[in-house]
Amino acid sequence: DTEVTQTPKHLVMGMTNKKSLKCEQHMGHRAMYWYKQKAKKPPELMFVYSYEKLSINESVPSRFSPECPNSSLLNLHLHALQPEDSALYLCASSEERGQLYYEQYFGPGTRLTVT
């Protein structure tokens, strides 16, 4: 199974809402990632978890809060978002961090619209 799943596929939320995005993989990967992708742009790294610990935070605003409850799950908690946060949020995983293992498997993404 080389699949990364993400739920929900689509999410519309108001600026005062709290919501969460979920990502799951069962490949035994120990590194998991959140990316943000605006329309017609490349993915931009937000967070990296390695062995369930946050190892990279790309200066993401605190209204985005990642969580890695176990080695298979990655959540992104959203609170008080702005309309400019509307984007495709991609989750990815890889066996390990580090250059030799940098093949990342991506999920289909969650299309987020903030109204």
Add this chain to the structure above:
Amino acid sequence: AQSVTQLGSHVSVSEGALVLLRCNYSSSVPPYLFWYVQYPNQGLQLLLKYTSAATLVKGINGFEAEFKKSETSFHLTKPSAHMSDAAEYFCAVVRGQGGSEKLVFGKGTKLTVNP
């Protein structure tokens, strides 16, 4: 810092024609390079990767890329385009070391295949 530049945001070819998507890299150390494809409303899928084992890399779906150090290039080719190849293609490089590695993408090239 390691980076990649994709030449041409849009490439249009006829079905059966050669596909050539250009990527140039900037790196002071031997780079790890990747090509990913993104179909509409989907996540990214790895096409192929260069990790210094061989300069000509074969990937999935008939794609291949050649690493040319003298030209700092890693262009993606396919001898005969299919309609199903229409997608966005991203070149990427690993940036950083010592626990801070991350994948950095080029701006992407949208491939259109005309019947």
